[in-house]
Amino acid sequence: MKEEIDFTKVPYQYAMCLNRKCSKANTCLRQLTEQSVPEKIEYWDILSPKHLAALQGDCPYYRSNTKVRYAKGFIKILEALPYKQMQAVISHLMSFFGRRTYYRVRKGERLLTPSEQQRILTILKNCGVTHPQDFDVYVEDYDW
Numbered sequence: 001m002k003e004e005i006d007f008t009k010v011p012y013q014y015a016m017c018l019n020r021k022c023s024k025a026n027t028c029l030r031q032l033t034e035q036s037v038p039e040k041i042e043y044w045d046i047l048s049p050k051h052l053a054a055l056q057g058d059c060p061y062y063r064s065n066t067k068v069r070y071a072k073g074f075i076k077i078l079e080a081l082p083y084k085q086m087q088a089v090i091s092h093l094m095s096f097f098g099r100r101t102y103y104r105v106r107k108g109e110r111l112l113t114p115s116e117q118q119r120i121l122t123i124l125k126n127c128g129v130t131h132p133q134d135f136d137v138y139v140e141d142y143d144w
Contacts (some may be wrong), residue, residue: 005029005036011144015045017061019052029063029142068143071117073108073136077124080133092123108136113143 016034017025025031030047037044047061078086094102096119104110112120117135124132 005033007033007036007038007041009141013045014144015047015061017047017052018049022059024059024062027065028059029065029144030061032065063143065142067140068114070111070113070139070141071135071137072111072139074106074112074120075108076136077120077133078106081129085127085129088127089124089129092127093120096120096123111139111141 010033014033015030016037017028017030018034019025020031022028022031034044034046052059052061078089081089090102093106096102097105101110105112105116112135121132
């Protein structure tokens with residue numbers, strides 16, 4: 001059974017694929033999104049069929065429809081740390097994300113990808129945290 005994509009959650013100007021003959025079409029977000037476009041949508045962003053036809057090997061535009069586990073916020077992790085250790089962790093996290101993004105991801109305004117979660121755990125480990133708390137919330141969503 002083909003999965004229906006909620007088109008309201010598709011990122012703005014997400015490039016879709018028209019190649020229904022692709023061997024991975026049944027599991028590709030770009031193809032599944034194209035099949036879920038509502039009739040009221042007048043204009044689409046698509047990958048060039050000519051460009052796709054010229055590709056050899058694995059498609060670099062393939063996006064799996066398997067949902068991934070995003071984290072949302074890490075205030076609980078910071079609150080569980082002693083003050084000096086927390087200051088060191090915050091400094092490293094600000095260096096990694098940048099000041100503005102740090103505050104957004106800390107509060108959960110921006111989701112953390114699995115690789116960003118791993119990077120945060122590595123920073124915690126490098127700062128001497130042996131048993132970090134879980135992130136504040138976890139959500140499952142597509143890796144657009």
